[in-house]
Amino acid sequence: MERFPGYKIYEEYNPDQYKTSVQKKVEKVLGEAEKERGSMRPETMEFRELLDRETESLRNFFGYDIEVPSLPEEVTAERYEKWKEMGFELHYLPAEEMKKDRELPGWKKKPGDWFYEKIKDKEVEAGSATLPAAWILTDTREKPNYQDGKQMYKDDILAETLEDLRKKKAITAFEVKGSRFKISWDELHKPEVKKAIAEALDVPEEYLRLPRAIEWNYLGNAHHPTWGDTDTWEWFEDSYQKGARRLSGGLSRLGRLSRVRWAAPDARHGYLGFRPQVVFSQP
Numbered sequence: 146m147e148r149f150p151g152y153k154i155y156e157e158y159n160p161d162q163y164k165t166s167v168q169k170k171v172e173k174v175l176g177e178a179e180k181e182r183g184s185m186r187p188e189t190m191e192f193r194e195l196l197d198r199e200t201e202s203l204r205n206f207f208g209y210d211i212e213v214p215s216l217p218e219e220v221t222a223e224r225y226e227k228w229k230e231m232g233f234e235l236h237y238l239p240a241e242e243m244k245k246d247r248e249l250p251g252w253k254k255k256p257g258d259w260f261y262e263k264i265k266d267k268e269v270e271a272g273s274a275t276l277p278a279a280w281i282l283t284d285t286r287e288k289p290n291y292q293d294g295k296q297m298y299k300d301d302i303l304a305e306t307l308e309d310l311r312k313k314k315a316i317t318a319f320e321v322k323g324s325r326f327k328i329s330w331d332e333l334h335k336p337e338v339k340k341a342i343a344e345a346l347d348v349p350e351e352y353l354r355l356p357r358a359i360e361w362n363y364l365g366n367a368h369h370p371t372w373g374d375t376d377t378w379e380w381f382e383d384s385y386q387k388g389a390r391r392l393s394g395g396l397s398r399l400g401r402l403s404r405v406r407w408a409a410p411d412a413r414h415g416y417l418g419f420r421p422q423v424v425f426s427q428p
Contacts, residue, residue, distance in 0.1 A: 191225070192216055199237045206251030206367045211239045217280055217425040224347055231302045231346070232285050236364060240278035243359050254373065254402035256362050256394075268386050274359050282348065282423035283356065283364055288395065290375045294415020295321050303421070306345045310338055317413060325418040330355075330380050330391045330410040333419060348423045355382040356422040358392050358405050365395075365402040373401030380419045381405075393417060 196213050203211040220235065228235070243252075245261045256274075263269040289296040297304070304323030310316045315337045319327040332338060333355065343350040356364070358381045365372040376397050383392040385407045394405040408417060 191222075192220075195235060202367055203237070203239060206249060206363075207239075207241065208250045211241075213237050214280075219349065219352075219425055220280070227347060228282060232300065233282050233346070234285050234368070235280060235282055236368065237280050238276040238278070238360060238363065240276060242275045243363065244274065252366055253370075254362070254366055254400075256358060256405050257400050257403045260358060260392075260405040263385065269392070270384055273357065273383055276359065276363060277357075277424065280425045281360070282346070282425070284420040284422075285369060286420070287369075287371050288375050288377045288379055288418055288420075291377050291416050294326060295324075296326065296377065297321065297323070298325055298418065301325065303342065303345060306341050310341055313337075315341075325420075326377075326415050327413045328419065329413045330408070332413075333380065342421055346421065346423065352423045352425055354422060354424065355380050355419060357382045358394060360422070361394070362402055362405075370402065373397060373404070376416075378408075378414075378417045380408075380417060382422075 195216070199213045200210070203213065214237070216235070225235070243255075245255065245258075260269065261274070264271065264273055284298075286298045286301070289298060301323065303325065307316065307325065307328075308322040311318055311322050315335060316328055316332050321327075339353055340350050343353045346353070356379075361372070361379070361381060373395055374397050375395075377395070378393045379395050381392040381394060384390075385392050388410070390407040391410045392405055393408050394400075395402070396404045408414070
């Protein structure tokens with residue numbers, strides 16, 4: 146007959162005495178973690194949750210763990226809240242080469258063959274299929290469907306800034322004064338235009354640019370698959386044919402997130418808009 150362990154009679158009155166050393170160590174670690182969490186400032190907890198979310202989303206996309214660095218010093222709690230209210234998100238883009246033949250769990254819509262052919266032919270710059278190892282801030286808005294060129298991005302926080310730039314003739318006049326459409330790549334890169342948009346977003350001017358095609362594609366696949374669901378285009382930062390042309394993409398009926406083509410940098414089209422992207426310095 147199996148003997149009853151006598152210590153069990155007293156265990157409920159003095160449980161700590163009968164815990165194993167492993168149990169005690171585990172409880173100590175958990176207690177310290179809970180104490181640390183309880184003493185955290187709300188913004189610190191929110192930033193930690195952001196790092197955890199990025200780690201998980203990268204794992205889901207690539208299928209393996211990728212180290213996510215701490216946030217850049219430019220990202221303050223005040224700015225973070227302001228950006229969220231504006232409809233912008235922070236994401237980490239790791240130093241990963243997005244080769245055409247890579248099979249990744251989250252990469253459902255790769256850039257089309259044309260993009261990779263032009264890199265191979267050296268008409269699109271080498272490295273254009275590689276993510277930058279940087280924290281970025283991106284606009285989460287879907288691009289609107291085409292409506293005779295009069296469409297607007299929803300609740301556009303840049304509308305007032307763009308209207309003012311048109312009044313100052315930094316951007317060519319257009320009947321929809323606050324529109325992101327009918328603006329050329331060249332106009333978006335004018336110093337006074339970049340400065341005004343950077344001020345509206347409360348970011349350093351030198352960090353502001355357009356998304357590169359591979360960045361836009363990654364963000365669309367990993368976070369915003371509906372970016373490719375409408376029949377307008379967006380400018381990309383990438384050079385094509387040594388700057389004689391610039392890349393654009395995203396048309397729903399011709400590839401969605403996979404669609405990449407080109408436009409002349411001075412072209413102004415009612416179907417071609419843009420989203421600003423901020424690329425932060427690294428900690």
